[in-house]
Amino acid sequence: MILTSSNTLENKQIIEYKGLVTGESLIGANIYKDLFSGVRDVVGGRTSRYEEEIQKARDLSLNSMIEKAESLGANAIIGLKISYDNLGGTMGNTILVTAYGTAIKYE
């Protein structure tokens, strides 16, 4: 499955537009995760625990989207968009990760 944010696939011909595919996931509030991130912020450097969680959520969204594209018989997704939105939550940091694009079939 090819994923691209561009409108076309270079050197490949789109033979069919299969439709819209989406994937969503949420990173919930976690007091321990927040605590350690806070410690890292004070010490300096990257909050690797958060990065891992966001990567996991993004992978989840992308995989969900790819599964849908496969179920439609597509072999690529073009015009891919990924967004991260803070939705508040009890700790104020519930993050919604969304991925969506256009499923296509190319040859």
Next chain:
Amino acid sequence: MNKMNLKPKNLDLKHIRKVFICVAAGTGAGLVVYGIFLYYNIAIYGWNLGLIFAPLIAGYVETLLANRIIGENIGAISAFILFIDTTFYSFILKNPSLGFNIITAGSTIIILQAAFPTLINYILLVVVGGILASFIKSLKRGAARIKKAILNQRIIMWDGKIPEEPVEIIPYFDENKSNATLNNLDFYFLTSSDMRDKKHDIIGINQSEVIIDKDAKLIKIEPEKIEQHHLVEIKNGKDECLIKLANQIKSQGGNGVLDLTISYGLIGMGGDNIQITAMGMGIYLY
């Protein structure tokens, strides 16, 4: 058969005289003290401290003498007499307009304590102590109920009624059904800017919104399921928003959308609602 002697042991004239001497001495001492306080006007906010100290001194002198002369405590009779005297003098004769305030109340308690030590001590320690202990116990019970209610995510009913049990809702979203629904609308959702090799007419920019009430539907859900429930609500909201957009463009004669973007954001007081927006260029594909 021996007759029981019901006559009190010390109830004789000599004993009564001794008691009288002790009470008189106490009363005299109290009156002298009260006189001194009145003469020098030892007072706080118009309240003469003699009203407190006179009965105390009277009781003290009487008790001291009784212990020495009779060899036992006869109770603070003189303090009671002083209490009557000083109260009558202060409240009725001298200053009938003296109002009730915290000093008056405190002084009255002290005077009463000097006059009726056992009764007042009982009231202070047992009755007042009991009321305080009961009040603290009620506060603790209330705090425990609040804690339990918070832990159970339940609303507190102050009339004692137990609220209904939290309803367990298992969040579920059928991804395949959602995907099939969106792609069987006879409508092209395209996130790209154009469709290669296909002609189209532009209809115009179109946008649709859906607002999800984030909290109102979640009040009875277990805390760990709130996020999952949010996600399901968001997915349903997104589908609804896209269908709205499609219907909007269809009503203008279109059959597709280019450059589709879907965005999510919080709105409302304290971010109580989630707004889902779908936007794109409506087109008609030949």
